[in-house]
Amino acid sequence: MLPNNFRLITIPVSHYSEKARWALDYLAVPYREMAHMPPFHRNATKKYGGTSVPVLITDTGAAIDSTDILRYLDRLYPEKLYPIDPNLQVLTLELENLFNLKLGVHTRRWGYSYILSPQLLYPRWTLGVPFWEKLLFPAIFPRVGKIVRSTYDITETSGAESYREIEIVFDRVDGLLADGRKYLLGDKFSAIDLTFAALAAPILQPPEHHIKPAELESLPAQMQSDIRKAQATPAGKFGLRLYREYRHNEAQSRS
Ligand SMILES: N[C@@H](CCC(=O)N[C@@H](CS)C(=O)NCC(=O)O)C(=O)O
The missing domain is CATH 3.40.30.10 (Glutaredoxin)
Incomplete structure (x- = not known):
């Protein structure tokens, strides 16, 4: 059952x-x-x-x-x-680890390098949370902001450093897509495509995301230019297409 x-x-x-x-x-x-x-x-x-x-x-x-x-x-x-073809198992694990351990880590560090301010974080941290948590946001932000800064190693240069790491992963994905394939592995949408697109989302800002993207102009200038650059790559266009075509079925209710 x-x-x-x-x-x-x-x-x-x-x-x-x-x-x-x-x-x-x-x-x-x-x-x-x-x-x-x-x-x-x-x-x-x-x-x-x-x-x-x-x-x-x-x-x-x-x-x-x-x-x-x-x-x-x-x-x-x-x-x-997940792809069922046994010949794809090794690559499945390799890409899954690359996206989980490198892409996800660096899109988060890149994002927090630019949006670690109460104005920019409030909507991103509070959508759908209990009202009393929202009420406590102003009081706890200074302490939690500090923890985020030290946990994710946010420094003056971390945005640029992490952008370079994201580029390395995007280059790898560009390389895979260069033969005209529709999906990263196999002939149908898989967990590997989903993992790539979800973990790339902070720098791709897909309109179909659970958190509607902010107007680009409201974001810091460096962030805007990184987003535009990432969106224009083959990997970026691929991630945005996956959101357009596969990010549906909002079956849940939120509390
Ligand atoms: N390997 C974990 C990583 C998850 C992760 O890093 N989550 C972050 C948010 S993006 C988190 O919970 N941070 C707060 C914390 O660790 O207390 C997974 O894939 O589930």
Whole structure:
């Protein structure tokens, strides 16, 4: 019997949360999103043994990492998220690790390098969170902002450093797409495409994202030019197309 009562603990802006949210939406799994602002997400995640988001909870257990969530959903449903061709397994793992450990880490560091201000973060941290967390935002932002700065190593040069790392991953994706393929692996949309697009989203700003992109002009100038440059690459156009064509089925209700 399939598990029931799916709940997804998130931080609204978190792109690893978006990866899990997209997989649930893509598979049309009904779920309830339980969004929290940092550091309150930890009160929600700790009873399941996690610290970070996303955490997926069902009536039979919990998964505390975005890739574990995708793999779990892949086992549960007949519609396969991962390529099934055994010849693609090594590349699947390699790309999944590259996107999770490099792309996701650097799009987050790049983003926080420019938006670590209360005005820019308020909508990104508070969409759908309990009202009392919203009320506490002004009081806790100075302390949480400092923690984010030190945890993600945000410095004067971190935006430029992380942009270079993002370019390396985008170059790799450009290389794969150069033969005209429609998907990174195999002949259908897969978890690898989804992982790439969700973790690239902070620098691609797709209009279909759960958090509607800000007007480019409202963002710092360097961020605007990095976004424009990334969007114009083959990898960037690919990520934006995936959002356009596959980011649908908002089946969940949020609380
Ligand atoms: N490997 C984890 C990484 C998730 C992650 O880094 N989540 C960040 C948000 S993007 C987070 O929860 N940060 C707050 C914390 O660690 O307390 C996954 O894929 O689920």
